[in-house]
Amino acid sequence: MSTAQNRQTELLKLLEAACEDRLSGEQSVRLEELLTGNDSARKLYREYMLLHGLLYWDTAVSSESTAELGEPVKLASSQTLSTRELSTPRRLKKVSWTVGVVAVMALIVGVLLTGDPVNGPQSSPSETLANTEQSSTDQSSEVPSDKTPVASNNGTRKPAEIRAVVGLEPQKSNTTEQSDNSTTVAENSSDKTISVGASDTTILSLVNTELRSSWDANQIVPSPQADDAEWLRRVHLDLIGQIPTVDEASRFLASKDSRKREKLVETLLQRSEYITNWSTIWANLMVGRTPDRAEYREALTKFLRDSFRENRPWDKIVTSVISAEGSTQDNLASGFLLAHVSNQAVPATAIASRLFLGTNVQCTQCHDHPFNDSKQNQFWELNSFFKQTEKVVERHRDPTTGNMLQTVSLVTKPDADGPTFFENRQGRVQPAFPIYNGVKINDDASTNRREELAKLLSAGEKPQIAEAFVNRTWKHFFGFGFTNPVDDMGPHNPASHPELLDRLAREFVASGYDQKRLMKWICLSDAYGRTSRLTDVNDIDNPELGEIPLFSRVYVKTMSVEQVYNSLLVATGVLEMQNGSWEAVEEQRNQWLQQFIHAYETEENNEDTHFSGTIAQALMLMNGDLMEEAISYKSPTFFGNLIASNTSDQEKIRQLALSALTRYPTDREMTMIRKMVSQNVANSRNGQQRERYAQSLQDIFWAYLNSSEFVLVH
Amino acid sequence: MNDALNPKHHSGESSATIPDAEFIKEFTRQQRPVFLFILSQISNPVEAEEILQETNLVIWNKFEQFEPGTNFKAWACQIARYEVLKWLDRKRRDKHYFSDDLMQQIAEETLDESIEWELRREALTHCLQKLNPEDLELVQLRYAPGQSGKGAAESIGRPINSVYQSLGRIRRALMECIRREMSTLEPGT
Numbered sequence: 004m005s006t007a008q009n010r011q012t013e014l015l016k017l018l019e020a021a022c023e024d025r026l027s028g029e030q031s032v033r034l035e036e037l038l039t040g041n042d043s044a045r046k047l048y049r050e051y052m053l054l055h056g057l058l059y060w061d062t063a064v065s066s067e068s069t070a071e072l073g074e075p076v077k078l079a080s081s082q083t084l085s086t087r088e089l090s091t092p093r094r095l096k097k098v099s100w101t102v103g104v105v106a107v108m109a110l111i112v113g114v115l116l117t118g119d120p121v122n123g124p125q126s127s128p129s130e131t132l133a134n135t136e137q138s139s140t141d142q143s144s145e146v147p148s149d150k151t152p153v154a155s156n157n158g159t160r161k162p163a164e165i166r167a168v169v170g171l172e173p174q175k176s177n178t179t180e181q182s183d184n185s186t187t188v189a190e191n192s193s194d195k196t197i198s199v200g201a202s203d204t205t206i207l208s209l210v211n212t213e214l215r216s217s218w219d220a221n222q223i224v225p226s227p228q229a230d231d232a233e234w235l236r237r238v239h240l241d242l243i244g245q246i247p248t249v250d251e252a253s254r255f256l257a258s259k260d261s262r263k264r265e266k267l268v269e270t271l272l273q274r275s276e277y278i279t280n281w282s283t284i285w286a287n288l289m290v291g292r293t294p295d296r297a298e299y300r301e302a303l304t305k306f307l308r309d310s311f312r313e314n315r316p317w318d319k320i321v322t323s324v325i326s327a328e329g330s331t332q333d334n335l336a337s338g339f340l341l342a343h344v345s346n347q348a349v350p351a352t353a354i355a356s357r358l359f360l361g362t363n364v365q366c367t368q369c370h371d372h373p374f375n376d377s378k379q380n381q382f383w384e385l386n387s388f389f390k391q392t393e394k395v396v397e398r399h400r401d402p403t404t405g406n407m408l409q410t411v412s413l414v415t416k417p418d419a420d421g422p423t424f425f426e427n428r429q430g431r432v433q434p435a436f437p438i439y440n441g442v443k444i445n446d447d448a449s450t451n452r453r454e455e456l457a458k459l460l461s462a463g464e465k466p467q468i469a470e471a472f473v474n475r476t477w478k479h480f481f482g483f484g485f486t487n488p489v490d491d492m493g494p495h496n497p498a499s500h501p502e503l504l505d506r507l508a509r510e511f512v513a514s515g516y517d518q519k520r521l522m523k524w525i526c527l528s529d530a531y532g533r534t535s536r537l538t539d540v541n542d543i544d545n546p547e548l549g550e551i552p553l554f555s556r557v558y559v560k561t562m563s564v565e566q567v568y569n570s571l572l573v574a575t576g577v578l579e580m581q582n583g584s585w586e587a588v589e590e591q592r593n594q595w596l597q598q599f600i601h602a603y604e605t606e607e608n609n610e611d612t613h614f615s616g617t618i619a620q621a622l623m624l625m626n627g628d629l630m631e632e633a634i635s636y637k638s639p640t641f642f643g644n645l646i647a648s649n650t651s652d653q654e655k656i657r658q659l660a661l662s663a664l665t666r667y668p669t670d671r672e673m674t675m676i677r678k679m680v681s682q683n684v685a686n687s688r689n690g691q692q693r694e695r696y697a698q699s700l701q702d703i704f705w706a707y708l709n710s711s712e713f714v715l716v717h
Numbered sequence: 718m719n720d721a722l723n724p725k726h727h728s729g730e731s732s733a734t735i736p737d738a739e740f741i742k743e744f745t746r747q748q749r750p751v752f753l754f755i756l757s758q759i760s761n762p763v764e765a766e767e768i769l770q771e772t773n774l775v776i777w778n779k780f781e782q783f784e785p786g787t788n789f790k791a792w793a794c795q796i797a798r799y800e801v802l803k804w805l806d807r808k809r810r811d812k813h814y815f816s817d818d819l820m821q822q823i824a825e826e827t828l829d830e831s832i833e834w835e836l837r838r839e840a841l842t843h844c845l846q847k848l849n850p851e852d853l854e855l856v857q858l859r860y861a862p863g864q865s866g867k868g869a870a871e872s873i874g875r876p877i878n879s880v881y882q883s884l885g886r887i888r889r890a891l892m893e894c895i896r897r898e899m900s901t902l903e904p905g906t
Contacts, residue, residue, distance in 0.1 A: 015889065022760065022866075023867070023884070024761050024865065025881075026760075028812065031812075031813040032813055034815075035816065039819055045826060048823070049757060049826060049830060050895070050896075051888070052753075052756055052760060052827075053753060053757070053837060054888060054891060054892050055762065055888070056752060056753040056757075057837070057838055058841075058856060058859075058860045058888075059860050060752055060753070060762075061838075216876075220875060220876070220879035220880075220882065220883060221879070221883055221886060222849070222883075497878070501878055543886060543890075550886070550889075551885070553882075
């Protein structure tokens with residue numbers, strides 16, 4: 004999302020709150036900030052207020068008389084399909100490719116994009132709102148003629164019509180039905196009185212009920228269930244960070260077991276890739292990939308691997324990381340603080356608060372507005388817990404080799420006491436005592452502040468670390484969290500489903516911070532099982548456009564660099580070719596990933612991973628020789644074996660698609676590919692047919708791996 | 718001080734002229750625009766209405782100062798602007814409001830735009846017809862006199878958050894619809 008779009012989203016959110024008089028002081032300050040010096044923001048503000056005022060002043064009266072006149076409007080049939088299919092394909096790097104490949108690629112791209120919001124003609128809310136001129140002509144015939152030049156039923160968004168169509172489902176719901184609905188909601192909400200510590204089944208049905216009632220409340224119909232192939236690919240990528248292999252896919256798709264999804268989730272949670280995936284995700288978040296912190300990352304990754312292997316409770320992980328002492332040799336968990344404790348522990352404070360508490364306090368530490376006094380205090384109070392912490396560098400000589408060695412350790416200073424001092428906005432120096440969540444701990448030197456903080460973080464019925472973890476994990480699977488961004492929770496950014504978030508957090512605590520169970524609740528939920536495609540009836544559920552997420556579908560995500568890398572290895576079967584140890588694979592992977600890392604030199608130790616460029620580039624960057632061999636028909640890899648096998652053309656093509664995209668080719672794809680292959684073979688000289696045939700299929704495989712469908716988690 | 722010697726007081730008392738029909742007509746006609754003008758700075762319609770009442774009192778008391786033939790709306794809004802400032806002076810202690818500069822800018826821009834309000838209002842009427850019955854009902858409930866989103870949620874027994882969500886969605890849809898209508902009316906913008 005662009006910043007402009009984020010701003011627009013934020014602005015709309017704030018305007019919403021303003022209309023309902025629930026704008027906090029801080030939000031009001033923020034709104035002022037957004038409006039100052041920004042003409043288009045002020046224009047939106049004025050339009051919004053005008054609407055608000057008009058509704059207040061005379062809507063209720065004027066609409067009453069006209070309500071009956073509301074004409075039924077037909078939904079426009081999806082006429083976009085044919086044009087989209089002809090969309091320009093991604094540019095190809097490989098010159099030797101046949102023209103046919105381009106056509107095939109266009110086709111593959113087209114298949115995915117039909118009904119897919121992410122790569123469709125994307126528009127920010129402002130564009131959608133403003134960009135309306137071209138729309139009036141195409142469908143005006145469908146709209147019953149009106150005296151005033153009427154609202155075009157623009158193809159992209161048509162809330163009124165959608166509502167009209169949805170409205171038909173509950174049989175033109177009259178008032179009695181309306182009240183029936185609300186009683187069900189009320190009954191459902193009484194579920195909340197069930198004590199926490201419920202079974203997986205109960206929790207799942209709770210998740211389903213909560214989401215369903217929010218769909219009902221917003222009068223949308225969720226997307227249909229995802230087919231097995233879509234769900235399979237998604238759950239693999241989300242849980243273990245890579246696509247399924249051909250074998251895994253064909254077994255799953257062929258299975259008639261009614262509980263196969265459930266069983267698969269159990270299996271994936273036991274896979275070693277699960278450990279790798281989640282330790283990588285958290286190592287990226289906690290330390291990042293910047294080379295100068297590589298040593299700390301390595302230690303922390305090992306700690307995280309151990310943690311995820313044992314499914315160590317999340318609060319224990321946080322405790323270990325926050326209270327770690329010593330060098331990375333003494334304690335792997337010390338990697339986190341060692342990486343961030345410099346600079347008065349400002350980065351440590353900011354990152355810990357963001358990751359573990361889901362609150363974004365770092366901006367308040369430097370820049371400021373009138374309502375941030377308390378937040379600024381909070382930041383420094385949290386920071387005060389790190390006051391005793393020091394990074395000590397020791398040099399010593401290795402007794403056997405005689406080389407100088409250096410050890411960096413986290414040390415708690417024995418004599419540090421009292422508050423931390425910081426300069427407030429007025430330039431006055433203020434003390435900050437170690438206070439968390441209203442609890443002040445003893446600030447003398449005898450108290451180990453970080454140990455106390457660790458205790459406070461997991462104290463109470465529903466510690467903030469639980470809610471923050473649930474929110475972040477939910478986002479990992481759905482693409483959006485209950486709050487967005489996930490690490491800026493708080494009254495200024497209300498959750499989309501506060502009851503559900505609250506309940507999940509409590510259940511998560513009651514389960515003993517069992518991450519695997521939390522993931523099960525998410526992966527097996529009704530919503531996660533739905534297709535990522537937008538339908539005509541839920542296209543208002545579009546958080547990409549700044550709407551509140553309703554989770555009536557799974558939002559499309561772009562693969563992380565790690566997911567791309569791992570999935571390429573899976574699709575090509577390279578992993579099976581290598582007999583290296585985990586460390587060797589990991590080392591290679593890190594080297595490859597390093598080129599995507601851009602660290603910004605800020606005092607909060609931020610970094611960003613950009614994945615740009617085509618897969619073709621990625622493939623080439625990726626250990627060139629190895630990859631070339633991997634997709635060569637001459638190698639004993641997945642591809643080479645497939646070509647050499649006795650299966651039919653059709654089956655080979657099916658296997659290629661399955662391997663790259665976890666689905667079988669569509670009929671159109673199949674027809675085109677076969678036509679292209681046979682033409683290529685026919686056009687080749689005698690004696691070269693075999694090679695030409697293999698090359699054509701290789702091109703097809705490349706095309707599949709190069710498609711945008713490949714890099715999306717959908 | 719002798720009251721009788723105070724000419725102002727005296728004149729106010731005895732020669733109580735009454736606004737003419739033209740004034741009353743304009744006054745009535747401009748109620749909505751003045752309200753909208755105030756709301757652009759205050760956002761809470763109930764409070765905006767209170768300020769409107771204050772403004773009306775002043776307008777009524779000062780009607781003689783209005784020069785017939787000049788822009789009534791501009792004159793009334795000027796008074797309203799002053800009442801908003803007075804009101805803010807009292808309220809700023811409990812709540813954050815925009816800076817004076819920003820408020821002033823918004824007020825000016827709002828007034829500039831007020832010529833197209835009538836068109837926008839027509840567009841809104843049209844757009845409301847397109848809402849489905851449930852949404853329309855919710856809007857009517859929410860904007861019934863003295864009502865709020867919270868009150869609306871309570872009266873229909875729906876979770877407050879979901880009502881806020883719905884209202885937000887409906888308002889965005891309406892705004893979008895108004896924009897569409899406006900763009901078909903004035904192809905220039």
